[in-house]
Amino acid sequence: MKSKSSTIRFLYASSDDSADVLYLGGVFVPDPYLSILTAKKSYAVVNRLEYSRVKAKSNYDEVMLLEEIKPKAAELLGLAKADVGPGELMCYFAQRFAVKKVEVPADFPAIYYAVLHEAGYSLKVKRGPFFPKRQKKTDAEARAVRQGNAASAAGIRAAEAVLRESVIDGKRLVYKGRVLTSERLRTIIDQVCLEKGAVAKNTIVAGGRQACDPHEAGHGPLRPNELIIIDVFPRVQKTGYHGDMTRTFLKGRATPEQRKLVAAVRGAQAAALAAVQAGAKAHAVHAAAENHFAEAGYKTERSGNRFTGFIHSTGHGLGLQVHEPPSVSTKKEKLKADHVITIEPGLYYPKIGGCRIEDVVRVTEGGYERLSRMHYRWEIR
Amino acid sequence: MKSKSSTIRFLYASSDDSADVLYLGGVFVPDPYLSILTAKKSYAVVNRLEYSRVKAKSNYDEVMLLEEIKPKAAELLGLAKADVGPGELMCYFAQRFAVKKVEVPADFPAIYYAVLHEAGYSLKVKRGPFFPKRQKKTDAEARAVRQGNAASAAGIRAAEAVLRESVIDGKRLVYKGRVLTSERLRTIIDQVCLEKGAVAKNTIVAGGRQACDPHEAGHGPLRPNELIIIDVFPRVQKTGYHGDMTRTFLKGRATPEQRKLVAAVRGAQAAALAAVQAGAKAHAVHAAAENHFAEAGYKTERSGNRFTGFIHSTGHGLGLQVHEPPSVSTKKEKLKADHVITIEPGLYYPKIGGCRIEDVVRVTEGGYERLSRMHYRWEIR
Structure with missing residues (x-):
């Protein structure tokens, strides 16, 4: 787990819609999913339709199963499981990694930006390319x-x-x-x-x-x-x-x-x-x-x-x-x-x-x- | 111009990336552009590459030329022309229409959400479909x-x-x-x-x-x-x-x-x-x-x-x-x-x-x- 001063980065998109996500994951995922970047590792959270394929073929250091993470997030956040959307998942990971600063790409969906903002995270939107490389x-x-x-x-x-x-x-x-x-x-x-x-x-x-x-x-x-x-x-x-x-x-x-x-x-x-x-x-x-x-x-x-x-x-x-x-x-x-x-x-x-x-x-x-x-x-x- | 209590809605996307934009405009625009909805009218702001085609073929009530709007926005906001990006354009229109409330779709780019937020607008992200119709x-x-x-x-x-x-x-x-x-x-x-x-x-x-x-x-x-x-x-x-x-x-x-x-x-x-x-x-x-x-x-x-x-x-x-x-x-x-x-x-x-x-x-x-x-x-x- 990281120190409180470090930043966590979130992407939420499909590999079709986001070249950044395709670049990061190196795998085809047709529906939006959560990618997480800490200083040391990359993570993906995908549902059961994607899990085995993404685990086998992607570049992520760790692939997590959405259906396993959701109940954990619901418990930590004190929410019903049905109320855990992608924004709440991000709040869960920010807590789990003990960070207060969140960075997202320019085209990150406003709806999850708003959830993170309301939850009190310090948010930075990256101007220009998310992966300059x-x-x-x-x-x-x-x-x-x-x-x-x-x-x-x-x-x-x-x-x-x-x-x-x-x-x-x-x-x-x-x-x-x-x-x-x-x-x-x-x-x-x-x-x-x-x-x-x-x-x-x-x-x-x-x-x-x-x-x-x-x-x-x-x-x-x-x-x-x-x-x-x-x-x-x-x-x-x-x-x-x-x-x-x-x-x-x-x-x-x-x-x-x-x-x-x-x-x-x-x-x-x-x-x-x-x-x-x-x-x-x-x-x-x-x-x-x-x-x-x-x-x-x-x-x-x-x-x-x-x-x-x-x-x-x-x-x-x-x-x-x-x-x-x-x-x-x-x-x-x-x-x-x-x-x-x-x-x-x-x-x-x-x-x-x-x-x-x-x-x-x-x-x-x-x-x-x-x-x-x-x-x-x-x-x- | 509207009363201060009314809401303005912004979309910013290409017709390829956003079905909402294609639905609203009914015209093919391959690069992201600004759509504006007030209670009464719809507007598009497009650059000179798109202008005549969008003016001729789209559903918008009014089509504006980006190259004409930018200097006006720069003047009103007190910015250099080069510093007027899409977010600043939105601030300009919110001022022009004298509204304080802004509504955007769930997939609206976070970067412009952040600009509007910093400019003090009351922002609402529409949950679910932007055009339920x-x-x-x-x-x-x-x-x-x-x-x-x-x-x-x-x-x-x-x-x-x-x-x-x-x-x-x-x-x-x-x-x-x-x-x-x-x-x-x-x-x-x-x-x-x-x-x-x-x-x-x-x-x-x-x-x-x-x-x-x-x-x-x-x-x-x-x-x-x-x-x-x-x-x-x-x-x-x-x-x-x-x-x-x-x-x-x-x-x-x-x-x-x-x-x-x-x-x-x-x-x-x-x-x-x-x-x-x-x-x-x-x-x-x-x-x-x-x-x-x-x-x-x-x-x-x-x-x-x-x-x-x-x-x-x-x-x-x-x-x-x-x-x-x-x-x-x-x-x-x-x-x-x-x-x-x-x-x-x-x-x-x-x-x-x-x-x-x-x-x-x-x-x-x-x-x-x-x-x-x-x-x-x-x-x-």
Whole structure:
């Protein structure tokens, strides 16, 4: 048992909802459960459905059975067994470990925060990442991300093959005798990801004006001579790590404006990549992309309800979450060796179209190592 | 602007992570954003990436642009713009609406709860569902769940066809010349779900002893003469509603013990279904399944780290979440008309195997309406 001055840390989430919990436990638990961290050991409290599996497969130093702990907690707290919820369980463990200070992650459920607060514990919510170490990827984690990107690339290559085989019929693309839609191409991409062991959600296949809204997934018929953004960020089922890659294609003939736009995005990606190395400021990487666009004459501005130009950040951390720290944007963060980040500048002008090109790199002392691989040819005649 | 006595409600989550946010906004927003509810109106605060889409497609009465609100909040609160995070934004709106009472959902992030608390607001965390109405499904929602179950059924039928076409080769099943594994069958099921417009995650294909751990997804070769549990709970991409269906198959020849086990599970499902109607207590439905098992001589008990028998609840609410209230278990809840629940008793004995049979129903005044449809034949010679 710890001294009164020490801190106990609680997490309460499922491994699906919390990358921190998956990182800590290393085991798949679909419903929320309690993880406990003291200075020396980690504990999990799981119900009988999870007990034998978590005991056999997880990283926890000790796994406890909820059905055994509940009556003990009820007794210590003087409550009926039915009134012992997760918050009361936490109070029980805080008493058992004789601590007064409790630390929880930013996304900890408010309902248990309130229970602990009312019970008089001194509560601290960790600002920023709960496990800062999670940003630095080990070799095994980098391989896991690479596998995710291989699934992305396989999906994008399948899409490219479909576009190549498609024929232009007036203002539509026809594939195997039927009109090619965003939805149909997305299904093909996602099915290929599954073959590679990864589940893709919210895959973006957006052409023309739709592509100018970066969070529009795309719907309806795809058209010739329009830029089509394909952004695939599947999660490998076995490890939980993600891939995240984007390529922009055009079936037919590009206009000079479209060619200039794509070249600018490629140039911005190269400029941003050239700025990546351990110790570099993330906002300097973002500025490199911004400056490239400014020099090429592309403005970022508002027109009515829409925003055009380079309207998002240059990148984000990638791992057990699709979006995790560090942010490669105007925010003040420093890149460190073994950070894994995306570099994905884009330009969006409804009259020309949208283009985004995204790859994933692992930061090294002198620069970066690529974790995604796929060619950049984009005009498909 | 409201009177000082009124309450303001805040949600802060992405539509992927919070079914409440998706229910309220009716629009897909992949990153967390602020939703605000006053007595009269609903508001969203989104960044420039989301603004035009959320303005055009969401249910909110008013959509505000984060980049416009931030400087206003900074000015009112006397902070630098960079120091205005989501918690500070909430303080700004509480001031603007002149309220002192704030209500948040149970899963509201602790970090913003702490900010509001320190700012002196009277905070209430809603216990139980934030939108109780979400449990009662409209006709359109019931259709959406039915569509999810159609995807589940299509996946399970595809698995059945694969088992039928497979040949028994000693202790293994061989499909199209290659050993049939849980992973391979899962990929086929999930690909069929995608064809039906639904993304399946964590699909269970578990045979033999693996099936006796209800949260083991299954891995490695599937074997003849063993019960194989197939549980498919995909999410329809367009609506966000889930299906959830389970069937148990056996390729080869069942033993008398296996037949008795499957018959008991079918019987328990029928008994539980017979108890379903508006006004019924959920724990009475659970007890109907338990009693059926007890009468058939099946005990639920612990042996070492494992638990055998009927070791989980009879069912759960289904909708925008795979697991949502009400719980059909020992908990005290009452079923109401238009609740949508699963009924999925199961038995798990490592020496015989595991069996679970799951369907989805919508509670009616006199009984229930089925939202899933698939036959129950399970022995595949």
